[in-house]
Amino acid sequence: MTREILLLQLGMGGVGRVLVQQVLAQRVALADRYNLSLSYLALVDTSAVLATGDPLSAALITSALQAKQQGQPLASLDDGRPGINWLAMLPDTPCIVVDTTSADGMEAHLQTVLTDGHRVVLANKKPLTGSISAFAALTRRGTTRYEATVGAGLPILATLQSLLDTGDSVTRIEASLSGTLGYLCTALQEATPLSEAVRTARSRGWTEPDPRDDLSGMDVARKALILARTCGLEWEMQHVPATAWFPAERATLSVDAFMEHLPELDAEYAARCAHASVAGNVLRYVATLELGDEPAAAIALRELPADHPLAALRGTDNLFVFTTRRYSTPPLMVRGPGAGTEVTAAGVLADIIATAREM
Ligand SMILES: NC(=O)c1ccc[n+]([C@@H]2O[C@H](COP(=O)([O-])OP(=O)(O)OC[C@H]3O[C@@H](n4cnc5c(N)ncnc54)[C@H](OP(=O)(O)O)[C@@H]3O)[C@@H](O)[C@H]2O)c1
Structure with missing residues (x-):
């Protein structure tokens, strides 16, 4: 029946x-x-x-x-x-x-x-x-x-819930959880100016209509907050501060004016990328949740060594790295497209x- x-x-x-x-x-x-x-x-x-x-x-x-x-x-x-x-x-x-x-x-x-x-x-x-x-x-x-x-x-919350339900303790989650920002990192690595990469992502529909909704890191912060709360932390938005890709004073510009002035940031991002490259590192926009004795979150563009799991990411893929009591070396990883209808x-x-x- x-x-x-x-x-x-x-x-x-x-x-x-x-x-x-x-x-x-x-x-x-x-x-x-x-x-x-x-x-x-x-x-x-x-x-x-x-x-x-x-x-x-x-x-x-x-x-x-x-x-x-x-x-x-x-x-x-x-x-x-x-x-x-x-x-x-x-x-x-x-x-x-x-x-x-x-x-x-x-x-x-x-x-x-x-x-x-x-x-x-x-x-x-x-x-x-x-x-x-x-x-x-x-x-x-x-x-x-x-x-x-x-x-x-991607089975992210199911994986996390299963770890928690079966008595594992999750000590750290490191993730690249924005396809849009992942794409920008790969483009910078390939020497594309930031403004050109943002324009391309926008024209392909990979950014919100106002690209600052992505570039503010707010969407990443929301996802990080959901992960932290699922782990039992009684956090509010202020516990997951995200570093924006643009200076605060540009938040009030019209979308057109923001896009017009974006090339002014190109030199800074090219220099950051070059600095990373000289040291053999790459830039990735990473959300890190420390879930041990002193829980804390950091969401920012970071230089990562070339052998870091997140350094291998390309394009719009997401990658989640769960370090737990049972999965530490190597940690448990879930990777794949993290957006798309x-x-x-x-x-x-x-x-x-x-x-x-x-x-
Ligand atoms: N797209 C992705 O890759 C992706 C990935 C993960 C999660 N999500 C999430 O999935 C959700 C949907 O994304 P989307 O890309 O489908 O968005 P979308 O194309 O903007 O569609 C939103 C839909 O919600 C309707 N809506 C808005 N407010 C409403 C309300 N108060 N009551 C009833 N209907 C309402 C809109 O109605 P109208 O048609 O009348 O405007 C529209 O049909 C979002 O929360 C997004 O963050 C999306």
């Missing part, structure tokens, strides 16, 4: 749309393998809630995908209901709420979801990087999964399947 698990998905952007396609594509396999049927109760964007009161038909979901692909809002569909609070659509029986938005302020809604007995799966980092009390409220019952928030589809959606889907199997 196949069990139906209802999904309510927030977000129909790059990750959300691919996730819907993956859910549809895996339906038969999941029914065969686990007697599990994943059905959409509602899809939500900023314009509307797409819902009919019954599970959405494949034809309606396909229309929603086509509309969003063409840049039209869910409100443009006949069953798109603008002005409805998606919380009102939650059923009486437990379902899974999936947050693939990048919205602020979701914490309170998601806590209501959990209090009402439903489950949560997140690609959105923001609900986990507000106050520690909000993080605890979302995660303490074990009914929220959030693998895709760090390293996209396909791998991120797959990370979310793996969390949905694991949650559904538990329910």
Whole structure:
């Protein structure tokens, strides 16, 4: 007998749309393998809630995908209901709420979801990087999964959780966890000026529309905070200070003015790269979490010796190095693409399947 698990998905952007396609594509396999049927109760964007009161038909979901692909809002569909609070659509029986938005302020809604007995799966980092009390409220019952928030589809949090659950002690995590900043480091190493590398990354869609969102290190800091909190540290954002790639006074420039003045930083980065190279080192933007007796975090562009595991990274790949009591020489490493809609959606889907199997 196949069990139906209802999904309510927030977000129909790059990750959300691919996730819907993956859910549809895996339906038969999941029914065969686990007697599990994943059905959409509602899809939500900023314009509307797409819902009919019954599970959405494949034809309606396909229309929603086509509309969003063409840049039209869910409100443009006949069953798109603008002005409805998606919380009102939650059923009486437990379902899974999936947050693939990048919205602020979701914490309170998601806590209501959990209090009402439903489950949560997140690609959105923001609900986990507000106050520690909000993080605890979302995660303490074990009914929220959030693998895709760090390293996209890579098994980073599953690896960490498994180490912790089996009694290992994690003493240090060193990671290159921004594909964008990883690309910039490789480009600098190949003597590309910083401004040119940023321009290229932006034109390929690897940076946020305002590249300072990447260059500030904030995205890396959020991921580092999620790792630290998963390890049990009651840290706030100020415990994971990130060194920005640009001087603070440039934070207030318009995006165009920032890009125009970026070549002024080229000489400094070329000199740092040359300094590293003379010593046989390379530059990498590294998040280091010391998790022993005196926990501390550092997030900065560092010179690393050529034989350091992170020195071998190229392009947009992520690498996580876990040093633990059981894995010290060599440490445990996970490497691979840490961004992209396909791998991120797959990370979310793996969390949905694991949650559904538990329910
Ligand atoms: N892309 C990646 O490689 C990657 C990797 C790891 C994690 N993530 C995370 O995954 C999330 C989604 O990324 P993305 O690239 O898909 O973003 P995106 O393309 O900007 O899509 C965001 C979606 O969320 C919707 N949305 C925003 N605020 C909402 C709200 N309050 N209620 C309902 N829907 C809302 C938007 O609606 P509209 O369509 O109406 O604007 C849009 O459909 C982000 O948190 C991102 O940090 C992404």
